[in-house]
Amino acid sequence: MRNKIRFGMLFWGLALLMACVTVNVYFPAKEVERRAGDIVDDIRRDQPAIPAPSSPQGALKQWLSGWSFTGTAWAQKESESPAVSSLKKQIRERFPRLAPLFQKGAVGENNEGWLEIRDLNNLSPAEKNEVKPLVDSENRDRRALYLEVAKSMNVSPDQLIQVQRIFAEKWQQSASPGWWIQKGDGPWVQKKP
Numbered sequence: 001m002r003n004k005i006r007f008g009m010l011f012w013g014l015a016l017l018m019a020c021v022t023v024n025v026y027f028p029a030k031e032v033e034r035r036a037g038d039i040v041d042d043i044r045r046d047q048p049a050i051p052a053p054s055s056p057q058g059a060l061k062q063w064l065s066g067w068s069f070t071g072t073a074w075a076q077k078e079s080e081s082p083a084v085s086s087l088k089k090q091i092r093e094r095f096p097r098l099a100p101l102f103q104k105g106a107v108g109e110n111n112e113g114w115l116e117i118r119d120l121n122n123l124s125p126a127e128k129n130e131v132k133p134l135v136d137s138e139n140r141d142r143r144a145l146y147l148e149v150a151k152s153m154n155v156s157p158d159q160l161i162q163v164q165r166i167f168a169e170k171w172q173q174s175a176s177p178g179w180w181i182q183k184g185d186g187p188w189v190q191k192k193p
Helices: 002-020 029-044 056-064 082-103 125-152 157-174
Strands: 067-070 073-076 107-109 115-117 180-182 188-190
Touching (some): 029 125, 082 107, 107 157, 115 125, 125 157
Parallel strands (some): 107 180
Antiparallel strands (some): 107 115, 180 188
């Protein structure tokens, strides 16, 4: 009996101690925000062409623009993985086909980082046939993009939802006035200018 009491006290003492241990898992929110912002901007905005240098100093300045000075060493700017580059390219190439659907209110940016079908009433029959496959392709690529970004930043799989939410915010920020976005608490609104 005495051993049972000792074992019980030891068991409950260890259980209580383990319950009090808090594990803080670092989430690089600022870094993910920066990366997501760069990716969404690159997909949604036209990038101005870099003018050809007109002098040797201009050529040097253009070459050095790919480098940044950090601490006491020169380091090449962070490069993205081939998988992220490929996904960005696919999403960027699809965007001109999605833009009219955004403008007509047929699709919108939801609060979880996905494209969502909203209202097909203003679409032609051809557009109605095209919208679901486009949205499915977009969301498949976004899912893969979120996973690749998380993997490249050593974000644990249980924190993927945080990556998605950051991307959701960036997609909505990049939406044009009049496009539909879903607020955090659920209702849909048209983005104001």
